[in-house]
Amino acid sequence: MNNVTMKAKDTISAKLAECFITIGENRYNFMQMIDFEGKVDKNKTKVPILGRIMDGNKTVGLSGTFSGTAHYNQSIFRQALLDYKNTGIDTYFEIQITNEDPESTAGRQTLVFMDCNTDGGVLSKFDADGEYLDEEIEGTFEDFKMPESFAVLNGML
Template sequence: MSNITMNAWDAISATKAECYITIENERYNFMQALKLEAKIEKVKSEIPILGRTMKGNKTVGMKGTGSATFHYNTSIFRDILYKYQQSGKDLYFDIQVTNEDPTSSVGRQTIILKDCNLNGGIITKFDATGEYLEDEFEFTFESWEMPERFGKVAGMQ
């Protein structure tokens, strides 16, 4: 049994990230973001197989979905929804997220979500009992790139 463990400083800080949104060739620093999460779901078909009691599973595609929560102080996402209402033209955009914690030895990772499309969004809100307002949206994306990858944590190999 190995006694090697991960160093605490190699855990990536949740706040050490940058996020940029590119809409119609305009790049925005999405610094008001509070959290963002994007996931890939593998789409599978169940395959019946003669002689087996259990079905097999074959991956036949992928689906990308995500969500973002941010301070209620930008109209750029409402503008996307408004333009669609007015013109019927749906806008797609890219989201780039870089995680880099200078205390960690693993370096940085950058993911670019390509051709993101809003599922909807908050049009207006207020909260007379709140301290500040948050906004949020869910989205889909068509593909993704990973131009930078974390290094290996010491002791993995």
Template sequence: MGTTMNARDAISASMAECYVTIDGQRKHLINIINLEANVEKTKSELPILGRTGKGNKSTGWKGTGSATMYYNTSLFREMLYKYKETGTDVYFDIQCTNEDPTSSVGRQTVILKDCNLDGGILAKFDADAEYLDEDFDFTFDDFEIPEKFTALSGMEE
């Protein structure tokens, strides 16, 4: 039998930290429940002489994300209000770090740069709910990966 991954090397879903930097002020988003950021590559289909199928060439990318947090901060509503009142849009950075001390892979940090809200919830209540949360979607224009997971033992042969 070949090499397999150790179960302890799966990263615990809740072992993470998230920070947002807005106008030079860094805030620890301790009330965030989940966040996912994605890169979608844009491609062009290219006809190629002598082939029945078309080739695909990457021509760019788009960064999008979504998150859910407890409904207990006005931070993102304040950004939407500022845009409404002044026409000045707010851009911010989000830094996410995954680190499970049980895993041998260490930590990974990703910084999403020049994030911009797609919109957001202004007011909310629900007499039948246990707690209030809110979802928000955003785009980002750049990203960095200053810390990368260490390769799992057995991945490199």
């Protein structure tokens, strides 16, 4: 049997990432992020096809969302909510995520999420029984690009 398998060293460490947020001319190293996930959902429509019992499915668009948890130690998004309340002008921004584990031969991947907008956010909180404060950050994005992608691992092709 000639079964090629992945090497354990080629997994990507969950902690070795960078997160930058750009709002206007300001680029923030958003090192307070604990976790993050940006994803797209395909918007599909059912297609009835004569002569087939099963419908077909056609992708007609994409919807982008992001979510994450951050340490509760910045006011950037609270200020954006306050600005929107006071002016009616919403804040759109970019999020850049890079994953790179120097041990893995997969290398480095960078994704940039553009025209991001939060769904709202925590204004204030405390927890007398807690160890530290964190907050959920969720929103949408309208475009994305991948300037760097992981390498194809040995044995994949």
